[in-house]
Amino acid sequence: MNSIEELKKEFGEITRLNHIRTLLEWDQQVNLPNGAFGGRAEQSALLSKIVHERLISDKIGNLIKESEKLNNLNLIDAATLREAKRDYELEVKLPTELVEEISKTASLGFVKWVDARKKDDFSIFQPLLEKMIRLQIEVAEKLNTHPDPYSTLIDLYEPGATYDWIAKIFSKSKQALNKIIKKLDASDDKPDFSILTQKWEADKQWDFSIEVIKGLNFDLEKGRQDKSAHPFTASLSSTDTRFTTRINENFFSTCLFGSIHECGHALYEMGFMEEIHDNILADGCSMGIHESQSRMWENMVGRSKDFWKFWFSKLEKSFPSNLKGVSMDNFYRSINTVQPSLIRVEADEVTYGMHIILRFELERDIIEGNVKVNELPEVWNSKMEDLLGITPPNNADGVLQDVHWSSGSFGYFPTYFLGNLYGAQFYKKALKERPALPEEYEEGNFSNLLTFLRENIHQYGKIYQAKDLIRRVTGEDLNPDYFIEYLETKFYPIYRV
Amino acid sequence: MNSIEELKKEFGEITRLNHIRTLLEWDQQVNLPNGAFGGRAEQSALLSKIVHERLISDKIGNLIKESEKLNNLNLIDAATLREAKRDYELEVKLPTELVEEISKTASLGFVKWVDARKKDDFSIFQPLLEKMIRLQIEVAEKLNTHPDPYSTLIDLYEPGATYDWIAKIFSKSKQALNKIIKKLDASDDKPDFSILTQKWEADKQWDFSIEVIKGLNFDLEKGRQDKSAHPFTASLSSTDTRFTTRINENFFSTCLFGSIHECGHALYEMGFMEEIHDNILADGCSMGIHESQSRMWENMVGRSKDFWKFWFSKLEKSFPSNLKGVSMDNFYRSINTVQPSLIRVEADEVTYGMHIILRFELERDIIEGNVKVNELPEVWNSKMEDLLGITPPNNADGVLQDVHWSSGSFGYFPTYFLGNLYGAQFYKKALKERPALPEEYEEGNFSNLLTFLRENIHQYGKIYQAKDLIRRVTGEDLNPDYFIEYLETKFYPIYRV
Numbered sequence: 001m002n003s004i005e006e007l008k009k010e011f012g013e014i015t016r017l018n019h020i021r022t023l024l025e026w027d028q029q030v031n032l033p034n035g036a037f038g039g040r041a042e043q044s045a046l047l048s049k050i051v052h053e054r055l056i057s058d059k060i061g062n063l064i065k066e067s068e069k070l071n072n073l074n075l076i077d078a079a080t081l082r083e084a085k086r087d088y089e090l091e092v093k094l095p096t097e098l099v100e101e102i103s104k105t106a107s108l109g110f111v112k113w114v115d116a117r118k119k120d121d122f123s124i125f126q127p128l129l130e131k132m133i134r135l136q137i138e139v140a141e142k143l144n145t146h147p148d149p150y151s152t153l154i155d156l157y158e159p160g161a162t163y164d165w166i167a168k169i170f171s172k173s174k175q176a177l178n179k180i181i182k183k184l185d186a187s188d189d190k191p192d193f194s195i196l197t198q199k200w201e202a203d204k205q206w207d208f209s210i211e212v213i214k215g216l217n218f219d220l221e222k223g224r225q226d227k228s229a230h231p232f233t234a235s236l237s238s239t240d241t242r243f244t245t246r247i248n249e250n251f252f253s254t255c256l257f258g259s260i261h262e263c264g265h266a267l268y269e270m271g272f273m274e275e276i277h278d279n280i281l282a283d284g285c286s287m288g289i290h291e292s293q294s295r296m297w298e299n300m301v302g303r304s305k306d307f308w309k310f311w312f313s314k315l316e317k318s319f320p321s322n323l324k325g326v327s328m329d330n331f332y333r334s335i336n337t338v339q340p341s342l343i344r345v346e347a348d349e350v351t352y353g354m355h356i357i358l359r360f361e362l363e364r365d366i367i368e369g370n371v372k373v374n375e376l377p378e379v380w381n382s383k384m385e386d387l388l389g390i391t392p393p394n395n396a397d398g399v400l401q402d403v404h405w406s407s408g409s410f411g412y413f414p415t416y417f418l419g420n421l422y423g424a425q426f427y428k429k430a431l432k433e434r435p436a437l438p439e440e441y442e443e444g445n446f447s448n449l450l451t452f453l454r455e456n457i458h459q460y461g462k463i464y465q466a467k468d469l470i471r472r473v474t475g476e477d478l479n480p481d482y483f484i485e486y487l488e489t490k491f492y493p494i495y496r497v
Numbered sequence: 498m499n500s501i502e503e504l505k506k507e508f509g510e511i512t513r514l515n516h517i518r519t520l521l522e523w524d525q526q527v528n529l530p531n532g533a534f535g536g537r538a539e540q541s542a543l544l545s546k547i548v549h550e551r552l553i554s555d556k557i558g559n560l561i562k563e564s565e566k567l568n569n570l571n572l573i574d575a576a577t578l579r580e581a582k583r584d585y586e587l588e589v590k591l592p593t594e595l596v597e598e599i600s601k602t603a604s605l606g607f608v609k610w611v612d613a614r615k616k617d618d619f620s621i622f623q624p625l626l627e628k629m630i631r632l633q634i635e636v637a638e639k640l641n642t643h644p645d646p647y648s649t650l651i652d653l654y655e656p657g658a659t660y661d662w663i664a665k666i667f668s669k670s671k672q673a674l675n676k677i678i679k680k681l682d683a684s685d686d687k688p689d690f691s692i693l694t695q696k697w698e699a700d701k702q703w704d705f706s707i708e709v710i711k712g713l714n715f716d717l718e719k720g721r722q723d724k725s726a727h728p729f730t731a732s733l734s735s736t737d738t739r740f741t742t743r744i745n746e747n748f749f750s751t752c753l754f755g756s757i758h759e760c761g762h763a764l765y766e767m768g769f770m771e772e773i774h775d776n777i778l779a780d781g782c783s784m785g786i787h788e789s790q791s792r793m794w795e796n797m798v799g800r801s802k803d804f805w806k807f808w809f810s811k812l813e814k815s816f817p818s819n820l821k822g823v824s825m826d827n828f829y830r831s832i833n834t835v836q837p838s839l840i841r842v843e844a845d846e847v848t849y850g851m852h853i854i855l856r857f858e859l860e861r862d863i864i865e866g867n868v869k870v871n872e873l874p875e876v877w878n879s880k881m882e883d884l885l886g887i888t889p890p891n892n893a894d895g896v897l898q899d900v901h902w903s904s905g906s907f908g909y910f911p912t913y914f915l916g917n918l919y920g921a922q923f924y925k926k927a928l929k930e931r932p933a934l935p936e937e938y939e940e941g942n943f944s945n946l947l948t949f950l951r952e953n954i955h956q957y958g959k960i961y962q963a964k965d966l967i968r969r970v971t972g973e974d975l976n977p978d979y980f981i982e983y984l985e986t987k988f989y990p991i992y993r994v
Contacts, residue, residue: 236536
């Protein structure tokens with residue numbers, strides 16, 4: 001066996017161990033009894049330690065060095081080497097004490113964040129957040145993959161992306177979103193949101209979501225849907241991809257669109273080519289590309305009129321009294337209501353970007369030291385006023401709303417909005433290549449979009465990096481115009497403007 | 498840290514890895530999508546390899562040697578060393594190739610066994626069974642813990658037990674069971690079994706089983722009940738014990754008594770003292786002792802009249818039409834119907850022992866070479882005629898009914914019946930110390946039996962071996978008279994003989 005084959009074998013085992021670690025996490029969210037968290041934490045920590053020891057071993061280090069001497073590596077081998085080196089260096093460059101310190105700070109930070117949010121008291125969370133920011137700046141210094149520390153952190157989630165690149169894209173998007181939001185707000189014929197806030201029976205919501213994901217070709221022989229407090233997708237092996245949703249009896253969108261969103265992530269994880277199954281390349285190529293898949297299925301497909309031309313009559317059968325006197329068109333408009341709101345995870349397609357831009361700008365200022373942690377609540381609120389024209393009445397629904405910072409995830413937020421942008425650009429290409437897609441949706445046929453995505457995106461896993469992938473698939477770099485055009489084309493008619 | 502402390506630390510990690518392996522198995526039985534078995538098998542194999550490598554490491558070998566030099570080890574440390582040495586030697590004495598060969602033969606053997614049973618064709622299974630028997634004899638030779646190979650195999654499941662010891666106990670039991678079965682069979686006032694074979698709605702059976710296990714003080718904060726094809730109990734950590742049951746809509750006993758049986762196993766696993774949590778001693782002391790707990794709760798408690806004095810009115814509320822005109826007494830008699838039958842897992846308390854004695858005698862003859870594999874079907878049938886007075890009409894319901902031999906588990910069966918015997922002897926002692934127990938059941942109070950079991954049995958885990966434990970708790974060695982006395986006292990009145 002040559003060095004690259006041996007490297008693949010080693011990372012095959014590391015990948016399996018990571019899959020097992022993912023099972024521990026999935027089970028924790030879905031099944032774990034309340035009194036069993038302590039034991040589970042010990043198990044996760046032990047597996048992490050075993051993976052860490054394998055990753056930083058001389059064996060892996062030497063195999064990488066040997067493999068770098070090989071010429072003419074094929075596509076998969078070259079990508080394997082690139083990703084193996086990335087993972088290895090990440091583990092080797094960060095001192096164990098720093099990693100442990102972050103882990104401890106995150107555990108305590110989570111507890112303090114929950115408490116601070118509950119009591120609407122930012123000062124409870126502030127000291128932990130200050131410490132976490134110092135630690136993340138230290139991470140950026142140790143890794144040092146980009147000249148500015150925030151770009152180094154972004155690179156952890158969106159390999160190759162930088163602050164400058166994203167800032168340019170977001171700045172352009174901000175202007176355009178502003179224009180659309182103002183125009184929709186001026187409409188005097190807005191959707192009837194109250195259709196969605198009736199009582200929707202939980203069991204029937206669940207059954208309907210199962211019917212829909214089957215219709216989207218989610219393979220229940222190679223995956224599951226379950227319930228958890230926070231929806232997520234987990235890859236437990238290349239033939240076992242599971243996701244969760246949650247049910248709100250007083251709001252229709254939570255379950256179904258949560259379900260379709262996670263199903264989009266899951267379809268990506270299920271579509272890797274066999275040659276990379278259960279190895280280091282069997283993963284999404286970046287968080288942004290992953291999010292492009294979930295947002296595409298959730299919004300561009302699941303919230304489209306053509307989708308509901310097929311599914312509405314089925315929904316009527318499940319909920320005859322809720323939908324009595326509601327036309328398909330009014331239902332479609334209802335699920336596409338746009339209104340500036342406080343909470344990111346509840347935001348509509350149009351205003352969502354503003355929530356992300358706010359966090360992106362703030363994170364940059366925090367990491368650069370331009371904003372002090374004690375100033376955050378105030379800066380948050382004034383940015384909300386600036387971007388969405390509303391001011392949070394408290395910090396619980398303002399700066400304290402997201403869990404991310406408590407765990408040290410700085411640089412993660414921008415990938416959410418990048419996902420929307422990637423998604424629109426991919427979807428435009430899919431429609432160009434397969435113009436009959438929307439008509440097929442009307443017939444309940446969603447397989448040809450999946451085929452397009454499998455052929456062009458899913459099968460490659462981490463083989464291509466995001467910047468190469470978008471160029472390969474669409475012929476150009478990421479361009480926010482596609483998303484803006486998508487929003488205008490979709491929402492102006494809905495709002496009759 | 499001295500050597501025994503280090504040894505505990507090492508086995509703490511091995512125990513956690515084994516718990517993770519148990520999660521993989523639990524999830525496989527309860528959740529795994531049909532198409533995901535291949536990936537799961539690879540994960541289990543990888544974890545097994547990691548555990549094996551740790552167990553046979555020089556580090557463990559040296560720590561055992563060093564620890565053996567220590568004087569005045571306390572109770573827990575001495576037991577830890579004893580069990581560590583046992584596990585270490587088991588791994589070291591068996592060549593890796595032999596273990597792998599058994600694993601492969603078991604995988605294929607399972608497939609062939611399923612096929613043979615389905616087609617009622619013993620010859621499909623025969624070659625694999627012959628191979629497995631040769632391999633198990635080789636295991637016995639390598640381990641060589643007893644002069645005769647069958648005793649060495651029994652010792653794997655019931656440490657310290659030998660063929661001779663069990664044969665004496667079983668021989669005495671056989672005569673007594675024979676007498677009881679004949680006497681009950683001669684009754685002209687037998688229970689009405691048909692009460693149980695009405696249609697019992699699945700959801701309500703499930704809900705009732707949950708109510709009952711809560712009533713038996715199963716802590717749902719530290720465990721779960723789920724459904725699976727074959728009921729089992731799994732310890733995922735010392736604060737996470739899960740079990741399963743299954744539901745048969747056409748037979749009441751399957752779900753509830755399966756549930757109580759597994760709950761009995763689970764209560765044992767949940768009751769270890771904190772000092773041994775998540776380490777090598779956090780385990781049942783033998784398969785027989787484990788089975789004593791499940792059978793005690795299932796039969797001596799769950800099928801007792803005092804139990805139903807409390808639960809019958811609740812069952813009536815769940816199933817009013819099924820129990821219309823059925824008195825508590827008739828229901829109680831119904832769930833205690835005794836009749837010779839073909840299938841071990843469906844056998845009643847009285848005839849169950851005969852099924853085990855048959856397997857015990859056969860296994861001895863197989864391992865000693867006194868019975869050839871091709872003679873097994875015939876010998877099985879003639880023994881069934883001899884022990885229970887019935888002859889299987891086919892091999893599927895005869896020699897092919899149990900999965901155990903396909904995986905090489907020779908020596909496991911006798912522990913099932915030993916469990917009944919241990920159980921009766923423990924229970925007798927519990928009643929002697931706490932004579933009010935049955936009256937407490939009438940009030941729905943089952944906590945004092947659990948307290949007795951926790952104090953005398955559960956908390957110790959593997960600290961004591963079975964022979965020491967029974968003597969400590971009851972003051973004498975295992976004595977089958979208690980079980981026989983229990984059967985006579987209970988069943989003669991039920992059968993009005």
